[in-house]
Amino acid sequence: MTGYILKRLLSAIPVLLGITVIVFAIMALIPGDPATAILGSYATPENVEKLNRDLGLDKPLVQQYFIWLGNMLGGDFGTSFSLNRPVLDEVVERFGATLVLAGTAFVLCSIFGIVAGVISAANQYGWADKSITFAVLLGISIPSFFLGMMMILIFAVKLRWFPVSGMWPIYGDRDLCALIQHLTLPAIALAVVATGVIARLSRSAMLEVLRQDFIRTARAKGVHERGVIWRHALKAAMVSIIPVLGIQAGFVLSGAVYIEIVFQWPGVGRMLVDAILKRDILLVQGGVVLVAACYVLFNIAVDVAQSLLDPRIKT
Amino acid sequence: MSITSFTRRGLLAAGTALTLTFGTLTAAQAQTPPGVLIVGQIAEPKSLDPAAVTAVNDFRILMNVYDGLVRYKDGTLEVEPALATDWTISEDGTEYTFTLREGVSFHDGAPFNAEAVKFNFDRMLDEGHPFHDTGPFPLAFFFSSVESVEAVDALTVKFTLSEPYAPFLSNLAYPTGLLVSPAAVEQYGADYGRNPAGTGPFKFAEWRANEAVVIEANPDYWDGAPELQAVVFRPITDANTRTAEMLAGGIDLMVEVPPVALSEFQGETYTVHEQAGPHVWFLILNAKEGPFSDKRVRQAANYAVNKEALVNDVLEGTAEVAAGPTPPAFAWAYNDDLEPYPYDPEKAKELLAEAGAEGAELTFYVTEGGSGMLDPIAMGTAIQADLNAVGFDTKIETYEWNTFLGEVNPGLEGKADMAEMAWMTNDPDTLPFLALRSDAWPDKGGFNSGYYSNAEVDELLEAARVATNQDERAELYKQMQTIVQEDAPWVFVANWKQNAATSERVENFSLQPSFFLLLDEVVKN
Numbered sequence: 001m002t003g004y005i006l007k008r009l010l011s012a013i014p015v016l017l018g019i020t021v022i023v024f025a026i027m028a029l030i031p032g033d034p035a036t037a038i039l040g041s042y043a044t045p046e047n048v049e050k051l052n053r054d055l056g057l058d059k060p061l062v063q064q065y066f067i068w069l070g071n072m073l074g075g076d077f078g079t080s081f082s083l084n085r086p087v088l089d090e091v092v093e094r095f096g097a098t099l100v101l102a103g104t105a106f107v108l109c110s111i112f113g114i115v116a117g118v119i120s121a122a123n124q125y126g127w128a129d130k131s132i133t134f135a136v137l138l139g140i141s142i143p144s145f146f147l148g149m150m151m152i153l154i155f156a157v158k159l160r161w162f163p164v165s166g167m168w169p170i171y172g173d174r175d176l177c178a179l180i181q182h183l184t185l186p187a188i189a190l191a192v193v194a195t196g197v198i199a200r201l202s203r204s205a206m207l208e209v210l211r212q213d214f215i216r217t218a219r220a221k222g223v224h225e226r227g228v229i230w231r232h233a234l235k236a237a238m239v240s241i242i243p244v245l246g247i248q249a250g251f252v253l254s255g256a257v258y259i260e261i262v263f264q265w266p267g268v269g270r271m272l273v274d275a276i277l278k279r280d281i282l283l284v285q286g287g288v289v290l291v292a293a294c295y296v297l298f299n300i301a302v303d304v305a306q307s308l309l310d311p312r313i314k315t
Numbered sequence: 316m317s318i319t320s321f322t323r324r325g326l327l328a329a330g331t332a333l334t335l336t337f338g339t340l341t342a343a344q345a346q347t348p349p350g351v352l353i354v355g356q357i358a359e360p361k362s363l364d365p366a367a368v369t370a371v372n373d374f375r376i377l378m379n380v381y382d383g384l385v386r387y388k389d390g391t392l393e394v395e396p397a398l399a400t401d402w403t404i405s406e407d408g409t410e411y412t413f414t415l416r417e418g419v420s421f422h423d424g425a426p427f428n429a430e431a432v433k434f435n436f437d438r439m440l441d442e443g444h445p446f447h448d449t450g451p452f453p454l455a456f457f458f459s460s461v462e463s464v465e466a467v468d469a470l471t472v473k474f475t476l477s478e479p480y481a482p483f484l485s486n487l488a489y490p491t492g493l494l495v496s497p498a499a500v501e502q503y504g505a506d507y508g509r510n511p512a513g514t515g516p517f518k519f520a521e522w523r524a525n526e527a528v529v530i531e532a533n534p535d536y537w538d539g540a541p542e543l544q545a546v547v548f549r550p551i552t553d554a555n556t557r558t559a560e561m562l563a564g565g566i567d568l569m570v571e572v573p574p575v576a577l578s579e580f581q582g583e584t585y586t587v588h589e590q591a592g593p594h595v596w597f598l599i600l601n602a603k604e605g606p607f608s609d610k611r612v613r614q615a616a617n618y619a620v621n622k623e624a625l626v627n628d629v630l631e632g633t634a635e636v637a638a639g640p641t642p643p644a645f646a647w648a649y650n651d652d653l654e655p656y657p658y659d660p661e662k663a664k665e666l667l668a669e670a671g672a673e674g675a676e677l678t679f680y681v682t683e684g685g686s687g688m689l690d691p692i693a694m695g696t697a698i699q700a701d702l703n704a705v706g707f708d709t710k711i712e713t714y715e716w717n718t719f720l721g722e723v724n725p726g727l728e729g730k731a732d733m734a735e736m737a738w739m740t741n742d743p744d745t746l747p748f749l750a751l752r753s754d755a756w757p758d759k760g761g762f763n764s765g766y767y768s769n770a771e772v773d774e775l776l777e778a779a780r781v782a783t784n785q786d787e788r789a790e791l792y793k794q795m796q797t798i799v800q801e802d803a804p805w806v807f808v809a810n811w812k813q814n815a816a817t818s819e820r821v822e823n824f825s826l827q828p829s830f831f832l833l834l835d836e837v838v839k840n
Contacts, residue, residue, distance in 0.1 A: 032717030
């Protein structure tokens with residue numbers, strides 16, 4: 001098992017190097033440069049040239065790439081032009097906020113998705129199945145940013161149950177209660193689509209398993225139906241549900257961009273969008289590399305979890 | 316059905332738990348405290364170092380923390396004393412000697428004196444200054460005519476310019492001319508932008524990244540302590556979310572209300588403030604080649620565009636029709652006799668026929684957004700329809716803002732016939748000087764991307780920039796506006812009215828034509 005994990009980790013290195021090349025090339029290729037973005041209307045060729053020199057952007061691209069890569073390996077991700085602070089501080093802080101949001105949404109969608117799928121499958125074609133299937137279809141069809149705006153309008157502006165935006169209150173303690181209050185709407189808005197997808201796939205995975213012989217054996221032995229479903233069948237179905245969870249985790253992370261903008265959540269997705277618009281090269285590059293690294297690691301973790309659950313997967 | 320019975324029980328438990336949680340959580344949304352003004356800003360500031368920033372969003376905070384030697388008189392764009400109590404200008408217009416206000420200290424306790432003023436300008440302009448590396452200072456070129464700054468005595472400072480430069484005083488009132496504490500720069504170095512100290516009505520208190528910048532009242536302010544105890548600036552980039560925060564009571568003052576959201580703030584509970592500013596929205600026409608090299612075709616475009624409809628329907632009344640290249644906010648330099656080109660499609664058709672340019676194909680550069688660009692896509696399509704209605708054949712090409720600037724600033728030659736553009740300046744000199752002179756063509760480092768050239772205009776602009784007498788300057792600028800309007804190097808479209816909404820708890824607030832946000836008189840109950 002250790003060898004398998006090590007092998008997977010080593011194979012991640014070329015992937016990450018490739019990502020650094022791609023993100024660097026994209027930022028170099030898109031038109032517009034940071035000096036023009038900073039100077040706006042005042043971007044005369046002369047001013048742009050001087051500012052680029054001050055920012056260290058007048059060197060050849062290949063040299064810039066290796067300076068950047070070298071600094072990064074030494075833990076120095078540079079300083080953001082648009083925020084005037086170290087890229088690493090900004091990204092870590094923002095990524096933390098995204099993880100809180102996406103993590104909560106992921107837990108919500110996993111629990112509700114699997115439970116809904118199991119109930120659906122256990123009552124195939126019954127009223128519970130039909131209403132869950134309908135709700136799932138509805139959930140999958142609503143764009144999350146629209147859902148977010150509607151939730152703001154109803155629960156924050158009209159009913160005033162929750163704050164409109166942000167992660168912490170401007171006044172008052174930064175305790176768990178305050179966080180949950182700010183987290184509830186964006187986490188639900190983010191979780192809805194993924195919940196639907198997971199519920200659908202859990203349902204079909206469960207239906208598949210429930211048809212198998214060992215379930216019949218379990219029932220014949222007189223195992224209580226609750227035990228059959230939740231202990232025997234679900235455990236077997238999890239093998240096909242977990243990879244779906246892995247993929248959905250990725251969707252939740254990328255979907256967080258829209259939700260972060262609508263709810264002004266100080267996360268990494270919103271940071272990247274702002275940084276791209278401002279041509280904040282180092283912030284975009286550093287942010288993408290760090291997020292990609294986390295994503296790669298998460299995928300490895302999912303594969304490892306799967307191999308632990310299913311001995312048939314070769315380690 | 317044991318499964319469902321289990322679920323029902325589970326649902327009941329979960330429901331009870333949720334209800335209990337909400338019960339504690341929703342214990343009333345905290346109301347914002349009196350004396351503390353919460354401002355909804357459009358973005359996270361870059362830095363609180365006035366020499367290092369370029370965005371109006373950052374200026375809104377800075378103007379309350381710092382002072383300059385001079386400032387704009389309330390409600391105008393005319394200069395009045397601030398940290399300098401008076402000044403003299405030498406006969407030839409190259410020496411400005413300021414007498415400084417006595418007994419003023421920076422928020423960190425450092426004294427304000429002539430040495431501090433010298434430190435500020437040397438830091439920005441002298442590449443050999445020990446703290447020049449706390450930049451870059453993108454707008455330092457506002458003071459590029461400053462040759463030297465000399466501390467004559469503790470309260471007298473003398474600026475020597477390389478040539479007479481009339482906008483100098485006005486530039487000193489701009490945020491780039493605000494004065495920072497030398498001691499704080501020495502202490503924090505490159506981190507000064509997050510640890511600022513000025514002399515203004517409010518002191519910096521706290522910057523929580525991506526959440527809020529908090530400033531507190533300076534009880535020792537030389538111009539009288541402010542009414543508010545503190546101001547909190549919250550970055551809320553999405554305009555819809557900003558509107559929702561305002562409606563939910565999460566902020567007390569909202570800047571840049573989107574035109575479509577204005578109707579939300581009608582009635583007793585809110586006040587909508589409007590103020591025309593030094594802004595002009597126009598179309599650059601390529602006068603070097605193609606149909607617009609003929610003056611009649613350029614005039615035809617000015618007659619063809621229905622500017623009233625643009626400002627009333629597309630911009631929902633958040634702008635006024637522009638008559639010429641100079642915004643009316645520069646009251647002293649604005650030519651009141653100018654009437655905007657009327658909307659007259661028939662006249663446009665006549666001019667086109669005269670010039671033999673019916674059916675002329677036009678490439679029109681439109682941007683997706685950008686500073687001061689208002690609603691550029693909707694405006695672009697409306698303009699396209701107006702132009703096509705009189706016989707042009709207009710094709711739109713849309714670019715994201717930075718890409719757009721990269722295409723437009725180097726000049727339209729060989730690429731396009733027209734492009735959208737907007738400018739906001741702090742004096743009537745900068746825009747025409749950088750965008751209408753023959754010496755400001757892109758290959759000479761200016762912004763005259765449409766290659767307009769008129770020797771008479773060149774002369775007027777050069778003369779106005781060095782004249783030190785304001786009446787003389789006004790006369791020169793008025794003549795310039797008449798000629799430029801007739802020559803029509805641009806389609807003059809709109810002057811933006813900046814807006815803001817305040818809740819009923821806010822009093823004494825007004826917007827300034829400079830577009831700065833001044834909060835020292837504001838009261839919040």
